[in-house]
Amino acid sequence: MLDIKRLTKVYGKNFKAVDDLSLSVKKGEIFGFLGPNGAGKTTTIKMIVGLLKPTEGSLSIGGKDILKETIAAKLMIGYVPDEPILMEKIKGIEYLDFIADIYGVSLQKRRERVEKLSAVFKLQNALQDIVSGYSHGMKQKLSLIAALLHQPELWILDEPLTGLDPESAFLLKKMMRNHVKNGNTVFFSTHLMEIAERVCDRIGIIHKGKLLFTGTIEELKKTKGEATLEQVFLEVTGSEAEQMDFSYLDASE
Amino acid sequence: MRRNRWISLTWTLLNEHYGFSRKRQRYLVERRDLWEPILLIGIAVAMIATLSPLFKALLDQMIAVYTQMNIPQMVYAYFFMICSVFGFVIGLLMIISVFFFSKDLPLLISLPLKPGEVLATKISLIVIDQMWISFIGLLFPYIYLGIRIGGGWEYWISGFLIFLTSQMIPILLETIVILPLSRIIRFGKHRDFLLFGVSVLFVVGILAFNVLITNRGMSGELSEEAFKQFLENPQNLISKSLSVYPPAIWAYRAVSGKGIVSLGWLGLFLLVTVGGFLLTLFLSNRFYLASYLELQDKFSRKSGLTRADLDRSIRRERSPVLALFIREWRYFLRIPAFAFNGFGNVLVFPILLILYGSTRGAVESQDSLGTIIGFLSNLKPYILPLGTLIGVLAGGMNLLSSTFLSREGGMLTELKAIPVSAKDIFTAKYLHILVMSEVGPVTAAIALRIIVNAPLWDLVLAFIGSSLCISFLNLIQMIIDIKRPMLDWDNPQKAMKQNLNGLFSVGLLFGFVGACIGIGWMTRGFMNPVVMFLLLLAVSVAGNLVLFPITVSSLDRFLQKDL
Numbered sequence: 001m002l003d004i005k006r007l008t009k010v011y012g013k014n015f016k017a018v019d020d021l022s023l024s025v026k027k028g029e030i031f032g033f034l035g036p037n038g039a040g041k042t043t044t045i046k047m048i049v050g051l052l053k054p055t056e057g058s059l060s061i062g063g064k065d066i067l068k069e070t071i072a073a074k075l076m077i078g079y080v081p082d083e084p085i086l087m088e089k090i091k092g093i094e095y096l097d098f099i100a101d102i103y104g105v106s107l108q109k110r111r112e113r114v115e116k117l118s119a120v121f122k123l124q125n126a127l128q129d130i131v132s133g134y135s136h137g138m139k140q141k142l143s144l145i146a147a148l149l150h151q152p153e154l155w156i157l158d159e160p161l162t163g164l165d166p167e168s169a170f171l172l173k174k175m176m177r178n179h180v181k182n183g184n185t186v187f188f189s190t191h192l193m194e195i196a197e198r199v200c201d202r203i204g205i206i207h208k209g210k211l212l213f214t215g216t217i218e219e220l221k222k223t224k225g226e227a228t229l230e231q232v233f234l235e236v237t238g239s240e241a242e243q244m245d246f247s248y249l250d251a252s253e
Numbered sequence: 254m255r256r257n258r259w260i261s262l263t264w265t266l267l268n269e270h271y272g273f274s275r276k277r278q279r280y281l282v283e284r285r286d287l288w289e290p291i292l293l294i295g296i297a298v299a300m301i302a303t304l305s306p307l308f309k310a311l312l313d314q315m316i317a318v319y320t321q322m323n324i325p326q327m328v329y330a331y332f333f334m335i336c337s338v339f340g341f342v343i344g345l346l347m348i349i350s351v352f353f354f355s356k357d358l359p360l361l362i363s364l365p366l367k368p369g370e371v372l373a374t375k376i377s378l379i380v381i382d383q384m385w386i387s388f389i390g391l392l393f394p395y396i397y398l399g400i401r402i403g404g405g406w407e408y409w410i411s412g413f414l415i416f417l418t419s420q421m422i423p424i425l426l427e428t429i430v431i432l433p434l435s436r437i438i439r440f441g442k443h444r445d446f447l448l449f450g451v452s453v454l455f456v457v458g459i460l461a462f463n464v465l466i467t468n469r470g471m472s473g474e475l476s477e478e479a480f481k482q483f484l485e486n487p488q489n490l491i492s493k494s495l496s497v498y499p500p501a502i503w504a505y506r507a508v509s510g511k512g513i514v515s516l517g518w519l520g521l522f523l524l525v526t527v528g529g530f531l532l533t534l535f536l537s538n539r540f541y542l543a544s545y546l547e548l549q550d551k552f553s554r555k556s557g558l559t560r561a562d563l564d565r566s567i568r569r570e571r572s573p574v575l576a577l578f579i580r581e582w583r584y585f586l587r588i589p590a591f592a593f594n595g596f597g598n599v600l601v602f603p604i605l606l607i608l609y610g611s612t613r614g615a616v617e618s619q620d621s622l623g624t625i626i627g628f629l630s631n632l633k634p635y636i637l638p639l640g641t642l643i644g645v646l647a648g649g650m651n652l653l654s655s656t657f658l659s660r661e662g663g664m665l666t667e668l669k670a671i672p673v674s675a676k677d678i679f680t681a682k683y684l685h686i687l688v689m690s691e692v693g694p695v696t697a698a699i700a701l702r703i704i705v706n707a708p709l710w711d712l713v714l715a716f717i718g719s720s721l722c723i724s725f726l727n728l729i730q731m732i733i734d735i736k737r738p739m740l741d742w743d744n745p746q747k748a749m750k751q752n753l754n755g756l757f758s759v760g761l762l763f764g765f766v767g768a769c770i771g772i773g774w775m776t777r778g779f780m781n782p783v784v785m786f787l788l789l790l791a792v793s794v795a796g797n798l799v800l801f802p803i804t805v806s807s808l809d810r811f812l813q814k815d816l
Contacts, residue, residue, distance in 0.1 A: 012283075051669050052815045067813075074672035085667045087580070089587035093558075093566040100567070101576030102671050111563050124558035128566070 001027045001154055001185040002048065007057035009043050009209075017043040019209035021057070025187055025202075027153075028180050032200035033189040036237055040209040041189040042082055045158045048187070049079045061154055075103065078152030082159045082189075084139040088132040092123065092142050095131060096149060103150035110149060117145040120175075121168055137163045144172065155179060157188035161195060173199050193229045207237040262366075262374045269357065269743070270378055289737065293753070296760060312397055324487045325402045327494070328394055329412060330505035333419060334498045336390040340383050340423040343750070347382070348427055349449055350590050350746035351375050353435070353545060357743055368541040369534040376424060376533065382751070383420040391416050404508075407515035411507035414519060418526050422500050425529035430455060432536040435544035449589040500525065573673050577681030584664070585653075585685065590745035591660060598652050599693040636707045637715055637786040638773060642766050643701065644719025645726070648693025649765075652749050653686045654730035655758035658738040658811070659748045665740060665816060675809035679731075683804075686727055687720075694719035718790050725796035726765060728804050730758040735807045740816070 002025040009018040018040045025031040035041045046052040048059055050066050050073070059066045064073040087095055093114070100110040118124045121141040126134060134142065140163045147155065155176070161169045176186045176199060190196055196203050197217055205213040205220075213220055213236060220232055234241055268274055279286055312328065319327045352375060361371050395412045398404070404412070431452050495501040503525075506518035571579070585591050653660075661668065668678055697719070698712040707715075734754050742748045749755065773785050 049670055051666060053813055071672045071674060074670070079670055081666075081670075085664065085670070087584060087664060087667070090583050091566075093562075094583065097567050098576050098580055099671070101571040102573050102673060104570075104573075107567065107570050111567050114567065115558070115560075115563055118558060127558050128562065 001025055001062055002031075002187060003058075003060045004044075004048070005058045007044065007047060007059065008055050009040075009047060009052060010055040016209045018047070018054075018206075021206070021209070021211045023204055023211060023214055025185055027185055028183050029201040030176055030180050030186040030188070030199055032196040032203040033187065033206065034191075034193075034196055034203055034233065035189075035206035036191075036239070039206045039237075041206055042158055043209075044206065045079075045156055045187075045189060049077055049156055050074060075150075076153045078147035078150070078155045080140075080143050080147045080155075080157045080160050082162070084136075084143040086131050086139055086142060086146075088130070090131060091129060092127040092131055092134070095142065096127070096146055099146045100149055105150050113149055113151075114145070117148060120171055121145060137165060137168070140164055141168060148175075153184050155184070155186045155188070157186065159190060160188055161190065161192065193233055197229050205233065205236050212236050259370070259374065262370075263377050266357070266374055266378050267381065270382070272741075286737075289753075296756070300760075308393065309397070312394055316398060316401055320402070322487045322490065324491060324509070325398065326408070326505055326509035327491065328398050329391075329508050330491075330495055330501045332391050332394040333415065333504045334495060334501035336387045336419055337423050337498055337500065339386045339390065340420045341427065343386065344379060344383055344420070344424050345427055345453060346449070346590060346593060346746055347379055347750065348424065348431060349452055350744045351379055352428075352431070352541070354590070354746075355744045358545065362542070362545065367538055368545075369537040372428070372537040372541055373530075373534060376428065376530075379424055380420045383424065387416055387419045391419055405511070407511060408508050411504075411510075411515055411519045415504045415507060415522060418523065421526045422529060425526070425533050427452075428533045429529065429536060430459075432533070432540045432544070436540050449593055453593065574677045574680050577673065577677060578684055581681050581685040584660075585689075588745050591749065594746070594749045595651065595653055595689055596692070598650050599648055599689060600696065633705050633707070635773070635777075635782045635785075636701065636705065636711050637718075637782050638769070638789055640698070640701050640707060640712060640715030641718035641722065641786060641789055642769055644694030644697040644715060645722045646693075646762065646766055647697040648690040648719060648723045649726050649762040650759065651686065651690050651693070651727075652752075652755045652758065653689055654727035655734050655754040656739075656749050656752050657682050657686060657731055658734045659740060659742070659752050659754065660745070661738075662740050662742055662745075662748060665738075669812055669816065675812050676805050678812070679805050679808050683727070683731070686731075687724060690723045690727060691720060694723070714786070718786060718793070721790060721793040721797065722765075725793040725800065726758075726762060728797065728800035729761060730754070731804050732800070732807055733757050733761075735804070735811045738811075 004021060004023050007018055007021040008016065010016050021040075021044060033041050033044070043052060047054050048061070048066065050070055053067070061073040062076050064076070066073045087098075090098075096114050097110070100114075105113070114127070115124075118127055121144065123138060123141050123145065126138055131139065131142065140160075144160065147157075160172060164172065173195070176188070180186055180201075200217065202214065202216055203220070204211055217229060220236075221229070231242075233239075280290060315328045315331070316325055319325045352372065355375075358371075395416055399408055399412065402408075434452060434455060491502065491505060495505060500522060503518050503522045507515050507522055509515075510518055585595060658665065694716050698716050701707045701715075702709075702712060737754065739748060739752045739754065742751075769789060773780075776785070
């Protein structure tokens, strides 16, 4: 469903945010994209959805090249960014109606889906209000509903659980499972090891722009013995967090 | 506020506002986009080179007239007053945007600062920002007049200090009005619009009232003898001309007085400025925070979403272009700074024409608009090409085309993410701008009908001509914005009024109209006005045909680039 070949993104003259990254995500799987802050997760995702232009490499979604068949490729995606990008001065319902128009969702379908999805995420009470009055979590939910409105085959979710309340986070995980059960695909980034462990069929670990590992959690654990996933992650990404001393923080002057 | 804290805060805000660090990085370290400062310097040099002789001629004439009356310093006071009025008008929307809708406010409000401290810094920022008016309109007359009349130390010192503080009083006056007003306007969910609307009405009302009061007694009721007597005493002229803005009288006394008298008036001027500033601080501490916080009071009505609500809100399927077109209107109309600037830009010029035209007596008056109208009446045979150009002036100054991408700001990411083509985005935006621009030619046609009683068919043809020319100019302005959009603004006012693309487009508009008038003037002896009109039409049609595909492909290339 998603094919990434030798993807590289260079910022400025020589800062490689993503370095020769190749991976493919099959239909019917949830792929977790892990990495510390600044590892290149969001840059990769922005290239997948066409927000950034790769310096090198290619990207295709359902066989459609995002650079050459941009619109056809985008129609297959439901994208939720890490920070919701929404028009703040319009009503939530107006925003969803706009998105439905853009994706060509039929009248009947959009009414049905807005009703159901807003009920799932408990946003019915806010849809008639101006978006600028929403909390961060509510904006995140609106962004999610907008992304799911046109029944996309591939969900691309950048840190989707950040800002969601526990119930909504639980529901989203359930929806992700349900989505792939029907032959669709989910690609999402997260910092939360526990989520990755519980939800993902496969994961990829990116660090300093390079893809260090792709495979199942079990495969990753096998290579590192009995350690927890968090410890494995820290080891793979070369983190020195476990050895750090923070006693100076509370030391008296 | 401790001095170093104030300096640090002001410097940080100035740095953020003007992007000093970013520009240093871009121009000096990365050495890219160097054409921008070069172009700016080029435009400034060209403007100085072309306008200086005209400005000097105007100054010479004014100095000669006022020297005859033994009051040459009136020239300084006159330009001071003009700059203040400009500051007054231009500063209003800026004040409201910076005080209440700036994106840095949530951060500043969360810091341990008094509301007055936040506003003092913001006022410094606005005053520095407004100083370009005084730089253009007051600095040159001040230096030139000083040299011409051999101004004493009183002139140079007072003139310089008044120049430096010239934008303070207008901004402080408006702040003093707006702050209490912001506490009164506290009803309804559209309080941001109300704040803009009521403030504009209030300040325009004050200006209109002041002008009305000043003009009473000057409205042609004076006999010739009385008028002669009036002019014999220059003090009459000083008080009559400057009473619309009393600080201009103090400025005149300060630059014309000698010794202690000059210092006394200068003292009064500075005292009022400082007093105004202190009063602003007092009002800020009293009103500002409450008003700002109230503007943030947005909450869910918890009304629920029924089937009927859904059916009412989601009524029809639209094509992507229509959906984008509606998005464009919503975005434009629901952001007060965009709506007020957009409508203001296309309505101000024709409405002024209509107002002056409807009082036909003004034609005989000596003021500049009256002169223009008198001039127009003589050019009635040329109404077709001239009407077209007047329509172009009225509608072309929309500032919407030169900021069509800039106004998106961070929202441009949304446009990039959704599955729509550059052509669809262009079509929606182009149509929105065209509809708005048409307000100019329509009102200009009405104005011309009232003023010179132009034939209806000529006006219809002139309207069509204007529309085509405006479309052509809009396309050029859109290309300018595609080449250098200003996307990282922190308040919407900045996207329109402080966007250099607007300056480029105004230059383009006046250049186009000026060139057409110049060519028309040179060929008037042998070229029929209808031929002139047809040529104008041909140029704009050709321009449109060439620029449509170029604009779409430029936008497409731009949307493929990283933001």
